Amino acid sequence: MVNKRRVILVDDEPLARVGLKNSLKCRHPDFDVVAEAESAAEAWELVEQDGKIDGVFLDIHIQSESERAGLDLAFALNHLVDPPWIIFVTGYAEHALEAHEIHAVGYLVKPLEEAKVDSLLDWIRKNRPVSRQGRISIRHRIKNGLAEYEWRTEFVDLNEILYIHKNKSVNTVRVHLAQGIVLDGINATLATWETQLCQHGFLKIGKSSIVNLKLVRSLISPPAGSEVYKLSFKCGIDELSVGLDYLDKLHKAMKS
Known part of the structure; x- marks a missing residue:
């Protein structure tokens, strides 16, 4: 069975x-068009509601909105936890450089x-x-040998x-993995991150941290003279402070 990529x-x-x-149906049936949108606003709503879109074929100049509506949408999509890949399909070649900076995988000019x-x-x-439940792509910055930054997708x-x-x-944000x-x-x-991962067993434990409850080993009570609770992890890496305002919700989540 061919794994189909869900696209809009x-x-x-x-x-x-x-x-x-x-064209996709005839020549590339593994790219399944699951929805269409005639505006960037409609497309954003589709991606947010679906949550499992692999890719977006995106026009740049959407007359009902603006000449840059497609670029603005691409920028917003790239800020999702698991962003879809983007192919710009446009009648204008002058935005190719900006498309590259937004990390689009391709730029196709009509016809x-x-x-x-x-x-x-x-x-x-x-x-x-192909996207699958339980796996996400994360684009992050790393330093290359020239002390400059470049982007990598994990x-x-x-x-x-x-x-x-x-x-x-x-x-x-930064993401800490169990391997260190x-x-x-x-x-x-x-x-x-909180919005998209809360349904997968993640919980916010303070103003700055969200944890994977499946990997939590214990909640450590504060020593004498302190009010700071901490979480330890099964892998033995790190301990995180828990905000007092988040304790009740954490207790309930760990018992469920």
């Missing part, structure tokens, strides 16, 4: 959507050339696994994640 088409031109949908579409989708088959099982911690810099690995510089808010 975002374009304000109905004929463009029909043409691309028919589409079948050979370029085939090549790009083959690359996705080889390099972007594919991580949820049961590998110990906790997520908010950085001091605005809207970035830390993925840092991730462009997503702690609130976004």
